[in-house]
Amino acid sequence: MPYILNIETATKNCSVALAKEGKTIVCKEIAEEGYSHAERLHVFIEEIIKEAGITFQDLSAIAVSQGPGSYTGLRIGVSAAKGLSFALDIPLIAVDTLQVLASQVKVSNGFIIPMLDARRMEVYSAIFTTNFEKKRAIQAEIITENSFEDLQETLYFVGDCADKCKTVLVKENFIFLDEIKYPSAKEMSLLSFEKYQISDTVDVAYFEPYYLKDFMMTVSKK
Numbered sequence: 001m002p003y004i005l006n007i008e009t010a011t012k013n014c015s016v017a018l019a020k021e022g023k024t025i026v027c028k029e030i031a032e033e034g035y036s037h038a039e040r041l042h043v044f045i046e047e048i049i050k051e052a053g054i055t056f057q058d059l060s061a062i063a064v065s066q067g068p069g070s071y072t073g074l075r076i077g078v079s080a081a082k083g084l085s086f087a088l089d090i091p092l093i094a095v096d097t098l099q100v101l102a103s104q105v106k107v108s109n110g111f112i113i114p115m116l117d118a119r120r121m122e123v124y125s126a127i128f129t130t131n132f133e134k135k136r137a138i139q140a141e142i143i144t145e146n147s148f149e150d151l152q153e154t155l156y157f158v159g160d161c162a163d164k165c166k167t168v169l170v171k172e173n174f175i176f177l178d179e180i181k182y183p184s185a186k187e188m189s190l191l192s193f194e195k196y197q198i199s200d201t202v203d204v205a206y207f208e209p210y211y212l213k214d215f216m217m218t219v220s221k222k
Contacts, residue, residue: 002060003052004196005045005084006188009037009077010069010097011116011160016044017185018052022193024186026052031182037076045080056088061201063192065183066094067210068124068138069116074209082204091201093192097210098138100183100191101158102128110154110173111135114183115143117161121168124212125159127151140212143168 001021008015008029014037015029028044030036049056064081067074085092101114107130115123121143127136141147145168148155154173157165158180166176195201 002193002196003054003058004061004063004093004189004192005048005059006063006095006185006192007041007045007077007081008065008097008100008183008185008188009041009073010065010067011073011182012070013182013184014040014044015183015185016041016048017189018048018054019189019193022190024189027184027186029184029186035070035073037073041076041080045084056084059084059088059090061085061091061093061192061196062088063093063095063188063195065097065100065185065188067097068118068140068212069097071211074211078207078209082207085204091196091199092204092207093195093200094202094207095188095191095195096138097183098124098126099128099132099134100187101180102126103132103187103191104180104184105130105156105158105177107154107156110156111151112156112158113148115157115159115161115165117159117164121164123159123161123165138210138212145170148174
């Protein structure tokens, strides 16, 4: 009975879940205005292992949300996941962040469009079917009133950039699910288990987060 520790830090939500055979049994997460990942992540991991009544040696794999998302958040999560995977000598599994976000939507028609804020009117987005199969690959795009106009089906938008996107995405078939804002490690459980079953793992030494865009550092004007 494989236990998989799932780590999601691609957004403001610092989220950790322990899954047994693809089902979440313990989850701890917190989404704050600032990023608390560096302070909270390892605490959450320790607490979850203790609450579940297991040891780190009982883990069969470590899964991490691979991006796109926050550069700093991804680095923290991936570093922790790689460290645990190497120390415990168990597989590392990478899960698509936007698929994790889309997996929170339970609808029977149309398409699901998870979007994460990439500053100004730019977002990271993808398009999924209601069975969470990818219809369009992940890309960074600038949202305009013409975005997604070629899709006549009902489109369900989720993510942390709904407020800015609502101002331009106003067609009748566009539905914003405001309550689904961030990806959660809870939704990684089944995805990581499916990958574990077919040995879909990544190389611990060489794996890097999927940033999608280069990290841009700004210099203070002061």
